[in-house]
Amino acid sequence: MKVPGYMTMLLILQTGMSGTFAALDMFLFFVFWEVMLLPMYFLIGIWGGPRKEYAAIKFFLYTLGGSVLLLLAIIAMYYRTGDLETLQRLASTNHEGFRRLVTSGVLHRGTDGLLWGYQLSDGRIVARTFNMLAMAKLGQAGFFDLVGPILGGLTFSKLIWVFMFLAFAVKVPMVPFHTWLPDAHVEAPTPISVILAGILLKMGIYGMLRMNWAMLPGATAAFADAVSIFAVINIVYAAMVCLAQTDLKKLIAYSSVSHMGFSLLGMASMTEAGMSGAVLNLFTHGIISPMLFLIVGVIYDRTHHREIAGFGGIAKVVPEYTALTGLAFFASLGLPGLAGFVSEFLVLTGSFATLPWQTVISATAVVITAAYYLWTIQRMFLGNLNPKYSRLPDLNWRERLTLYPLGALALLFGFYPNVMLRLINTDLFALLRSMKGV
Amino acid sequence: MNSLTILNNAQSMPYFLPETILTVGAMAIFVIDLFLQSSKQRIPIIAVSSIAFLAAAAIATYYASMHPYSVDGRWFTPMQRPVGLFYGLMVIDPWAILFKYLSWVIAALAIWMAAPSLEISSERMGEYCALLLAITVGLSLMASSSDMLMIVIGVELVSLVSYALAGFKKHDRKSSEAALKYVVYGGVASGMMLFGMSYLFGLLGSTNLVIAGPQLRQYGERIFVMGLESGQAGAGQLALVLSVVLILSGVGYKIASVPWHMWCPDVYEGAPTPFTAFLSVGPKAAGFALAVRILYGAMSQSGGNDLATVVSDIPWPVVVGVISAATMTLGNLAAINQTNLKRMLAYSSIAHAGYLLMGVAAASATGSASVAIYLMVYLFMNLGAFLVVGIVGRLAGSESIFEYRGLSSRAPFAAVSFAIFLFSLTGLPPLAGFVGKFHLFKALIDRGGGWQIALAIIGVLNSAVSLYYYARIVRAMFLEKPSNEELIPVPRSYNVLLGVLVLGVVVFGIYFDGLRRIADGALGMFGHS
Numbered sequence: 008m009k010v011p012g013y014m015t016m017l018l019i020l021q022t023g024m025s026g027t028f029a030a031l032d033m034f035l036f037f038v039f040w041e042v043m044l045l046p047m048y049f050l051i052g053i054w055g056g057p058r059k060e061y062a063a064i065k066f067f068l069y070t071l072g073g074s075v076l077l078l079l080a081i082i083a084m085y086y087r088t089g090d091l092e093t094l095q096r097l098a099s100t101n102h103e104g105f106r107r108l109v110t111s112g113v114l115h116r117g118t119d120g121l122l123w124g125y126q127l128s129d130g131r132i133v134a135r136t137f138n139m140l141a142m143a144k145l146g147q148a149g150f151f152d153l154v155g156p157i158l159g160g161l162t163f164s165k166l167i168w169v170f171m172f173l174a175f176a177v178k179v180p181m182v183p184f185h186t187w188l189p190d191a192h193v194e195a196p197t198p199i200s201v202i203l204a205g206i207l208l209k210m211g212i213y214g215m216l217r218m219n220w221a222m223l224p225g226a227t228a229a230f231a232d233a234v235s236i237f238a239v240i241n242i243v244y245a246a247m248v249c250l251a252q253t254d255l256k257k258l259i260a261y262s263s264v265s266h267m268g269f270s271l272l273g274m275a276s277m278t279e280a281g282m283s284g285a286v287l288n289l290f291t292h293g294i295i296s297p298m299l300f301l302i303v304g305v306i307y308d309r310t311h312h313r314e315i316a317g318f319g320g321i322a323k324v325v326p327e328y329t330a331l332t333g334l335a336f337f338a339s340l341g342l343p344g345l346a347g348f349v350s351e352f353l354v355l356t357g358s359f360a361t362l363p364w365q366t367v368i369s370a371t372a373v374v375i376t377a378a379y380y381l382w383t384i385q386r387m388f389l390g391n392l393n394p395k396y397s398r399l400p401d402l403n404w405r406e407r408l409t410l411y412p413l414g415a416l417a418l419l420f421g422f423y424p425n426v427m428l429r430l431i432n433t434d435l436f437a438l439l440r441s442m443k444g445v
Numbered sequence: 446m447n448s449l450t451i452l453n454n455a456q457s458m459p460y461f462l463p464e465t466i467l468t469v470g471a472m473a474i475f476v477i478d479l480f481l482q483s484s485k486q487r488i489p490i491i492a493v494s495s496i497a498f499l500a501a502a503a504i505a506t507y508y509a510s511m512h513p514y515s516v517d518g519r520w521f522t523p524m525q526r527p528v529g530l531f532y533g534l535m536v537i538d539p540w541a542i543l544f545k546y547l548s549w550v551i552a553a554l555a556i557w558m559a560a561p562s563l564e565i566s567s568e569r570m571g572e573y574c575a576l577l578l579a580i581t582v583g584l585s586l587m588a589s590s591s592d593m594l595m596i597v598i599g600v601e602l603v604s605l606v607s608y609a610l611a612g613f614k615k616h617d618r619k620s621s622e623a624a625l626k627y628v629v630y631g632g633v634a635s636g637m638m639l640f641g642m643s644y645l646f647g648l649l650g651s652t653n654l655v656i657a658g659p660q661l662r663q664y665g666e667r668i669f670v671m672g673l674e675s676g677q678a679g680a681g682q683l684a685l686v687l688s689v690v691l692i693l694s695g696v697g698y699k700i701a702s703v704p705w706h707m708w709c710p711d712v713y714e715g716a717p718t719p720f721t722a723f724l725s726v727g728p729k730a731a732g733f734a735l736a737v738r739i740l741y742g743a744m745s746q747s748g749g750n751d752l753a754t755v756v757s758d759i760p761w762p763v764v765v766g767v768i769s770a771a772t773m774t775l776g777n778l779a780a781i782n783q784t785n786l787k788r789m790l791a792y793s794s795i796a797h798a799g800y801l802l803m804g805v806a807a808a809s810a811t812g813s814a815s816v817a818i819y820l821m822v823y824l825f826m827n828l829g830a831f832l833v834v835g836i837v838g839r840l841a842g843s844e845s846i847f848e849y850r851g852l853s854s855r856a857p858f859a860a861v862s863f864a865i866f867l868f869s870l871t872g873l874p875p876l877a878g879f880v881g882k883f884h885l886f887k888a889l890i891d892r893g894g895g896w897q898i899a900l901a902i903i904g905v906l907n908s909a910v911s912l913y914y915y916a917r918i919v920r921a922m923f924l925e926k927p928s929n930e931e932l933i934p935v936p937r938s939y940n941v942l943l944g945v946l947v948l949g950v951v952v953f954g955i956y957f958d959g960l961r962r963i964a965d966g967a968l969g970m971f972g973h974s
Contacts, residue, residue: 037874038874038879041873041874041879042874042875044873045868045873048916052920052923053923053924059924060920060924063920064913064916064920067916068909068912071871071873071908071909071912072906072909075906075908075909076902076905078883078886078905079886079890079898079901079902079905082883082886082887082890083890085887086891086893
């Protein structure tokens with residue numbers, strides 16, 4: 008039950024995560040999305056800290072509650088794609104992406120010149136499709152906006168947008184759906200916190216980009232302001248909560264919430280710089296926050312507590328650890344030359360063009376972030392040495408092997424983010440152009 | 446439905462072979478039992494011979510489904526064209542055949558579960574198996590009856606024998622209480638159903654649903670004309686709606702839907718576990734077969750595509766929709782606080798009846814097919830869940846959730862299987878329960894009106910709620926320390942059965958195209974689909 012069980016769960020989790028990012032079929036996407044839940048539940052629930060049961064079930068219920076709505080949205084989209092009459096009507100408007108869908112044969116045109124359905128890779132013609140790429144093309148041509156109001160005054164595309172957004176907002180996590188995250192992070196064992204912060208949170212933004220933004224651009228434009236306000240709350244509120252934390256791991260968990268807010272803000276801005284900053288932020292946060300969680304793990308292994316106030320002056324005893332912690336903290340607070348700065352800067356630059364007030368308020372969070380990190384460094388590493396920790400051992404080789412590569416990456420992407428940006432921008436800008444109907 | 450061919454009694458016998466075999470089998474088991482009074486192998490011999498009778502019935506079902514009959518010199522099998530037996534009392538069509546096979550499988554699994562159970566002693570095994578075979582005949586009659594008299598006979602056969610089996614543990618107070626409650630509720634429900642049928646008979650002059658269907662279709666116009674003449678259109682319509690609601694209450698009692706669910710937790714708790722497992726799947730499946738046959742088969746007509754329209758403005762889809770929402774919400778909320786696993790699973794099975802009703806409420810071919818798909822996967826996961834309850838209860842003698850603490854170290858295979866069954870009941874992919882739920886939601890959204898979407902939203906939120914109490918069991922099994930470390934002995938036949946059920950849940954979760962095709966094929970009978 009111990010090590011083999013742990014590894015089994017970790018591999019199933021890995022399957023779910025890779026599958027979610029690789030799936031181009033909505034049904035498959037949903038299956039993988041849910042496959043992640045089970046192993047995560049057991050990993051937190053069995054190998055977690057003192058309140059593990061509570062944290063595990065909270066994580067499970069929040070995510071499932073969101074994703075069941077996603078399921079409905081997926082089914083509804085699937086049935087919409089079968090509306091060949093509307094498609095026929097759309098065919099006459101000659102939208103470019105739509106035309107490409109027809110010329111590439113995905114949307115099959117019969118010999119009578121009418122649209123017949125969707126062609127699968129094996130040549131069969133089906134009436135409806137789960138294909139995400141085809142749906143994105145249809146959505147960008149305005150297909151999903153073409154149906155009337157259906158529930159509570161919301162049009163079809165807006166209703167579906169809300170359903171999908173809720174599912175992903177839980178994962179991001181967006182305030183007020185964030186409360187599972189501090190619990191899950193704090194109770195999970197270090198490696199699982201690393202996976203949670205490094206990969207799982209990114210699925211939220213990834214899903215939004217893949218589905219909400221790409222498939223329902225009309226609704227996205229309508230909701231962009233609302234999203235930006237939630238993003239500002241995320242950034243500022245979570246940063247303030249960080250100031251009040253006494254537990255190091257909880258502080259880092261909330262700082263994740265704050266940083267994911269920047270991604271939301273960038274997405275809401277709908278500008279090139281903002282969106283590429285948002286996606287780059289997923290990557291840089293994916294380097295920095297695992298590093299931070301590993302750092303917490305290192306000190307917890309030695310002292311069995313995480314109270315910030317319980318340390319003091321340990322820089323003298325563990326200089327190497329202090330240096331790496333400093334690097335991670337500064338990367339996270341956005342010091343120029345380190346990875347976090349580039350993505351935050353891009354997001355703020357981009358969003359200032361379309362959302363000036365939201366940007367101004369969010370920028371204040373940069374100061375708060377600096378405050379809580381510097382204050383933490385001061386309390387933990389500087390000042391008088393707590394005599395309890397006068398014989399604290401410094402990093403061992405296993406820890407060095409995990410921390411140095413991440414630190415190096417944080418430095419590399421701080422100076423040369425172009426490696427990643429080039430990868431991001433090609434597709435992202437194309438998406439943005441077709442979203443705006445250019 | 447003019448395609449239905451009516452056969453006379455002599456011609457019908459080959460098609461009635463499965464039920465004949467089981468009726469003979471039930472009597473034969475009593476006789477066999479007499480010769481085994483002092484045998485040490487009494488339980489295995491009885492169990493194996495009962496399952497052999499069921500296997501024979503399955504073969505006979507295949508024979509019946511392939512047995513040709515002639516119409517105007519051309520030959521058909523019931524799979525190609527439905528056929529009415531005994532001058533139209535019963536009908537054999539793919540839908541009936543599917544539910545007959547399901548009944549045989551469920552009964553065989555319930556007998557398999559009973560064999561190593563300590564709740565059923567060796568002296569009474571013969572009794573148990575014979576009664577179970579009798580119920581199975583009733584299930585089969587329910588699935589294929591097309592006449593209201595036959596429906597009553599089928600429902601009563603299942604009910605009467607169930608009363609006896611629910612009170613099977615004679616000296617157990619809870620068991621006796623269960624039987625008594627079951628009798629009282631069952632009596633009221635079938636009384637209401639009969640009353641409703643009498644109205645329908647009065648309105649249409651026939652007890653036959655196959656004849657009633659087309660008549661109901663014309664009835665709307667008749668009421669309209671009568672209303673023009675007498676100015677009293679409301680009375681006829683009211684009688685029609687009332688009779689439908691009353692007939693629904695008989696069916697609703699069998700499938701344990703709100704507000705006819707009250708017997709369910711007490712009976713499930715008091716009855717011997719193998720029979721509880723049977724009760725939670727068998728009568729429910731037959732009840733849904735019947736509900737679809739009455740509502741979708743007789744009270745709707747083709748709307749041009751695979752969506753049906755109701756006849757005579759009987760608003761049954763919305764009535765079923767409301768019952769469905771109430772059933773799943775009540776079932777799930779009541780299950781949260783249960784500490785007795787049998788009661789918790791009883792409420793969970795009420796909730797599942799609610800999910801299944803979503804498929805009926807969709808009033809479409811997709812909806813009816815999704816009901817069949819869900820029942821096929823529900824069989825595996827629910828029988829599995831009760832099997833584990835039986836395994837733990839066998840040693841501990843109690844179904845309290847505290848007995849499950851640390852089960853992962855005391856009976857690892859049972860605990861892992863239980864977790865799989867529970868997550869499947871929640872509807873998590875890639876397990877079979879997800880496939881079932883997906884098809885139910887799909888049917889509702891395909892239908893696409895305002896209340897259908899609202900019902901689908903209630904449905905998905907309910908599955909999130911259900912996770913909470915299912916996960917409580919998982920938490921007890923995996924996250925909590927056992928009160929004693931002693932291993933729980935699991936008989937080998939139980940392990941094999943667990944393996945079979947787990948395999949079903951996992952395989953159908955990944956490969957479900959076959960299920961979908963079977964369910965779609967089973968709908969051929971309804972003339973309008």
